[in-house]
Amino acid sequence: MKRPFGPLTYTSAECAEESEAFAATASGGERLDALVDAAVYWTDAGSCARALALLDEVAAARTGGLAAEDDPGLDRMPALYAFTLHTAGRGEEARDAFTAAEAYARGSGDWYAFEDLADHLAGAGQDERAVRHWTTALDLLLPEAADPPAGRDHGAQEHGGWDHAARERAVHRIRAERRGARARLGLPSDAHDLAPSPGPRRGLFDRLLRRGS
Incomplete structure (x- = not known):
């Protein structure tokens, strides 16, 4: 029944079913990414066996060379697989994963x-290891977030679709x-x-200067 007021609220299971329905009509990397989304939702819904089956399907497709390079978003799968094993109570397998x-x-x-x-x-309760990897992410990210390459449009997509604003x-x-x-x-x-946050984009300063001139 359509709700007369307020936004619709979907359960994790409903979102998982929607993602699988989309995957059934998609192909290549788009299909695999939808299956990974469905696995995330099934894990949230407590259906870890279903989530792991979908992730195994994605892994098999990638091993066969299907869309292995077409969708960088699929790179989230290794950690997701480990987290799903942890959520399923398969501790030893989760540690290895x-x-x-x-x-x-x-x-x-x-x-x-x-x-x-x-x-x-962090979601698996391993804050100490999580902090270590967030630190590595910042060490890799901060030089480009603070000082993007000269001559590039700051709104342009770069490095797997991440522009400068997204990095900030x-x-x-x-x-x-x-x-x-911590x-x-x-x-x-x-x-x-x-540490101070990355400064405003130079493009913003340029627009302000042009407006004031």
Whole structure:
């Protein structure tokens, strides 16, 4: 029945079913990404067996070379798989999977892989390891967030679709998550906690200067 007032609220299971329905009509990387989304929702819904089955399907497709390079968003799968095993109560397998996800992040050298890994480790109650990987993500991210390459349009998509503004938002997000985890561990503020945020984009300054001239 259509609700007369307010936004519709969907359960995690309903979102998972919607994602699977979309995957059934999609192909390539788009299909695999939808299956990963469905796995996230099934894990939230407590249906870890269904989530793991979907992730196994995605892994098999990638092993066969399907869309392995077409969708960088699928790189979130190693940490997600480990987290889903943890949620399912399969502790030993989860530990091995998290170790494999750490190796994957190191091999990728991508700040997003480290952020995603840290988020899932924190969700699994492993704050100390999470802080370590958020720190790595910041070390990789901050030089580009603070000083984007000269001559590039700051609104342009770069490095897997992340523009400069998105990187600045990522710095704020990672610092907030990292600060919370360090507080839970009883650790004092460190250099990352006290560091100034990346400055406004030069493009904004340029527009303001042009408007005032």
